[in-house]
Amino acid sequence: xxxxxxxxxxxxxxxxxxxxxxxxxxxxxxxxxxxxxxxxxxxxxxxxxxxxxxxxxxxxxxxxxxxxxxxxxxxxxxxxxxxxxxxxxxxxxxxxxxxxxxxxxxxxxxxx
Numbered sequence: 001x002x003x004x005x006x007x008x009x010x011x012x013x014x015x016x017x018x019x020x021x022x023x024x025x026x027x028x029x030x031x032x033x034x035x036x037x038x039x040x041x042x043x044x045x046x047x048x049x050x051x052x053x054x055x056x057x058x059x060x061x062x063x064x065x066x067x068x069x070x071x072x073x074x075x076x077x078x079x080x081x082x083x084x085x086x087x088x089x090x091x092x093x094x095x096x097x098x099x100x101x102x103x104x105x106x107x108x109x110x111x112x
Contacts (some may be wrong), residue, residue, distance in 0.1 A: 021102055023048055025095055026067050026087075034082040036070045042071040042082070 023046040036042040047066040054060035070083040087095075 012102060022063065022095065022099055023065065023067075025098065026065070029087055030067065030071050030084055031097075033084040033087070035084065036071060036073065040073055042073050044068045044071045 025043050028048060030044045031040075031042045034042065045068045049064040051060070051064060052059065055097050069086070070081050072079045072081055074080075
């Protein structure tokens, strides 16, 4: 049971504020892994599905994310795809720890 689905295509330089933190960070990681900076105009895509319930209709809020395995830059001859491999376990662990801190901070701020 999908509650909401949003699609974003971003430059790493202007991704702030419009995508969830996990999506923003994955965009930055992809551009960095392709050895590109925000000024390169690198773009990637993320689709995030926010699911509120599990298969037993129990409350189980979680995200499903599809992330391109690379970034695009606009070259003179058109778009160019720069493939990147999957993030390593250490990168994903840092991302997870960052998200945990943000979620706990938000829940504490909202007295939940």
